[in-house]
Amino acid sequence: IIPLPGANYVSISDEFFKRLDQIKKEMPADITLDVSTDQTKFIKRSISEVEETLIISFLLVVLIIYLFFRDFLIAVRPLIDIPVSLVATFFIMYLCGFSINVLTMLGIVLATGLVVDDGIVVTENIYKKLEQGMDKYQAAIEGSKEIFFAVISTSITLAVVFLPVVFLPGFVGRLFREFGIVVASAVLISAFVSLTLTPMLSVKLTRSGHKHSWFYNFTEPFFVGMENGYERLLTLFMKVRGLAWVIIVLSITAAYFIGTTIQQELAPLEDRSQFRLTLSAPEGTSYDFMDMYVDNVTKFVMDSVPEYKTAIANTAGGFGGGSSNSGSVRVNLVDPAYRDRSQQQIVDDVNKSLPRFPEGRVFISQEQTIAVNRRGGQPVQFVIQNNDFEKLKAAIPKMLEAANQSPVLQNVDIDLKFNKPELLVSINRLKATQLGISVQDISQTLQLAYSNLRFGYFTKEGKQYQVIGQVARANRDDPDDLKRLYVRTNSGTLVSIDNVVTVEESATPPSIYHFNRFKSATISASPAPGKTIGDGIAVMRQIAAENLDDTFVTSLSGSSRDFAESSGNTSYAFLLALVLIYLVLAGQFESFIDPLTIMFTVPLAVCGAFISLWMFGLTLNIFSQIGMIMLIGLVTKNGILIVEFANQKREEGLEKVEAVIEASRLRLRPILMTSLAMALGSLPLALSLGDASTSRIPLGVVIVGGVMFSLILTLFVIPSIYTFLSRQRKHEKERNKPDSPVEPHQPKELAL
Known part of the structure; x- marks a missing residue:
């Protein structure tokens, strides 16, 4: 059963098995009907595994939120954001006509850690207002109002990251379009929910005269000590803050060298x-x-x-x-x-x-994990092209010999094989004429003997049969059998055909192939154990450079072409995501410098992602590349927290260094909460062991490794970079004028 394009495999399978028993009853007794291969079993197991991962991610996010708030009624508020946001996301999927598949469910799993971020931000800000003595109604209104612009800005920033993914050309765009729309929709919906539902829950779930639990009182000194210890370390680091530039340069250098050593492939091979x-x-x-x-x-x-x-x-x-x-x-x-x-x-x-x-x-x-057009064949497919067929024929043995000797490749083959046996019959026209034999007589004799010619039809017992003429197999299996044929002369005598023809054996290709209008030959191979399609393509390009001259053109086909296309498209999407994030931040901060400071979180995260892939022996593939793009939006949020709040502190009258240290200390808990929620929400992906887990693991490892590595360095590097790049603000210039009165700034707190 071959589904039509766009059909739902699982629905077809379910309907088939409903009818299978009835079909068996209608079959003759001597015919056994059974299912030999069912591709949907793997699909169903994969979706079930992702659903289990979703539940584990939800529980881990619940745990991290409770550990920071240490109050069930407070922690439950952002947790309600998760099911509400995800249900709304499923509605968006329904409107877009998406199905529940591995990629859309993968987007839902990642959204579990993302949608809770805004709820944490709003809840934490409302909680601070309560601690300052406001009643619960006023705290909900003021806390939400104060954080409104920040929540909208960061959510748009994160959603914008997926625009390049959604509009990617080629099969990568088709593959990840649903994934990008699902995650972006979940993030935007969570922003709306956190600014509407979360404040309302804060009013309904906050008890009057609320006292902290014993667990809160027992653990709060630890969190206070952590904030104070971080402040002391950051103050010391500020004395040598030039090291921040060294760390960034080292991160970029490490990312480059480690990235070039990591093996590349289109997608990890799944166990199907x-x-x-x-x-x-x-x-x-x-x-x-x-x-x-x-x-x-x-x-x-x-x-x-x-x-x-x-x-x-x-x-x-x-x-x-x-x-x-x-x-x-x-x-x-x-x-x-x-x-x-x-x-x-x-x-x-x-x-x-x-x-x-x-x-x-x-x-x-x-079967490849991603087979775009079901071309089949081996993973490595390298095409050599030349309009001079003889030069192409001469180059093939050298290319095959070098490919077979390479330890990177195995099962080397080529489609242009000169292995079709042929007999070239040359007629001695002069001698044939002397004997009274025409060329037509010779060709008709050969045709009748070997061409399986149909003479006509006859009918027997109501059935029609063809009349085929040719010599018996025993008399046509050997090339020398041709010499035993006889041809009739004009006088009616029989002459051995061997007297007027010469026979030469040769080998030709069954077909002559063309690629982009050039005569071509495609060398195919499989990567050796421990090697990838990227290694195979690199070796074939090196072999071609050593054995082919400038008249040859080389190309890729099949899975190799898909791999090259995906690598180029995802690199383009990564760069475009960087530009879009910078433009959004520039509009938000009304500055070109502050966004640049925030963007320094990206090389830290990318370095952490490459180190994580290298440590776990994983490859750089389309899933890990999509994880890299996601990291841009995830880690810039931490930079926004520090830079935005530092600007607010400077407006209150603090100097640049004091402002960024104070901002970093006050934003430490939200940064830790949101980063750990995202990391723990993605951790089940990195630890997946079920069906289709091979593809999910690189994505999870990239996110967890990139977020955690960037978290540690961001807390020290971004404040330092801020002190170097941030310019003197307008109110600071006015304050520094000797004769200008300085109006006191009203304290304004922004919790993000």
């Missing part, structure tokens, strides 16, 4: 509990021989892979397709929970034993 063996034999191989070859390979797989569930073999392509010298074996494995070896380990073990079959070649392929 299946793989496929593709068999090929020399051109001209009979169907019977190929069928025996396929049976031998199938038996070998069944004997050497105890984890197999079913093995489905096809000869000649199966279902009437393919040539007689091809075949395939699709192996379905038991679920990962019931086997010790992973799919990749099984494939590697089988691959080591494949050379024992000398009849032909066998290639093992695994």
Whole structure:
């Protein structure tokens, strides 16, 4: 059953299984009907795993909020933001026509840590107003009013990050468009909820004459000591604040060198509990021989892979397709929970034993995590092009030899094979004329003997049959059999055709391929164990540079082309996200300098993300790259907290250094709460062990590592950079004039 484009696989599967029992009843008794392969099992398990991750993320976020507020009635207010915001996000998904799939659910998981941020900010500011002695109604109004602009600005900043993702061209945009819209919608909805529902809950859930619990009184000295200790450390760091520039330069340098050493690929290979063996034999191989070859390979797989569930073999392509010298074996494995070896380990073990079959070649392929147009084939596909066919033919052996010798590649193959046997028949026209034999007589004799010519039809017992003429197989299997044919002369005598023709054996390609209008040959290979598609492409480019001259053109095809496209598009999205964030911050702060200070959080986060990927041996792929883009919006929020509040303190009359130290101390708890909520909300992704977890792990590791690494350095680096870049403000200039009276500034607190 092949779904139409845009169809829902899970719905089709559910409907099919509802009808399967009825179909079995209608089948003849001697026919057994069963399901050999069900792709939707993996999809269903993946969605179920993401749903479990969502629950764990929610519980971890609940825990971190309670540990900071240490009061259930206070902590529950931002927690209500999560289900309300997520339900509203599902409504947006419904309006947009999105389905519940792995990527949309992945966006929901990440949104769990994001939507609570605004609720934490508003609740913490209202709580401070209560501590100052305001009644709960006034505290809710004043606290929300004071924080209104900041919440809107930071939410828009974070949502803007996903604009490049939503509008990315190519398959990357199609793949992550739903993901970006889901996360951006959740963030904007959470801002609305935190400014409407959260203040109302603060009024309803705040008890008059409220006293702190024993747990609060027991742990508050720790938090106060943490703030005071941070203030002392920051004061000491300010004495050598020039180190901040050194840290930033080191972070950028480390990110560059570590990033270049990390392996790259399109997406991590998922364990889908299946793989496929593709068999090929020399051109001209009979169907019977190929069928025996396929049976031998199938038996070998069944004997050497105890984890197999079913093995489905096809000869000649199966279902009437393919040539007689091809075949395939699709192996379905038991679920990962019931086997010790992973799919990749099984494939590697089988691959080591494949050379024992000398009849032909066998290639093992695994379904790629992201297969854009289902072209199939091996991951590395390198195309060489040249309009001079002879030069192309001469270059192929050198390219194949170098590729086979490379330790990065395995199962090297090429589509342009000169292996189709041909007999070139040359007619001695002079001798044929002397014997009274025309060229037409010779060609008709060969055609009748070998071309499977249809003479007509005859009917027997109501059925129509074709009349086919050719010599028996026993007399046409050997090239020398052609010499035993006879041709009739004009006089009616028979002359051996060997007297008037010469026969030469040769080999030609079954097809001549073109790529971008050039004659081409595509070299395909699989990465060796421990290598990635990025390593394979790099090696093939190096081999081409060493063996091809300037008349050749090289390109990528299949998964390799998708990989190159995704790398370029995500890099473009990352740079565009940086520009958009800077423009939004410039409009918010009405300054070009303050946003620049905030943007220095980005290299710190990117360095932390690369270090995390390197430490855990993960690759740089499309999921980790999307995580990098998300980091821009996540970590700049911490910079906004410090810079915005420092500006407010300077308006109250504090000097630049004193203002940024005081702002950093007062914003320490909100920074820790929001950062830890995001990190813990993404932690289940980094620790995923179920189906489709291989793709989610890099995304989770990038977010957790980037947020935590940036959190530690931001608390010291950004205040220092602020003292270097922030200019003297207008009221400070007026205050410094000797004859100008200075009007006292009303204290204004901004909690973000």
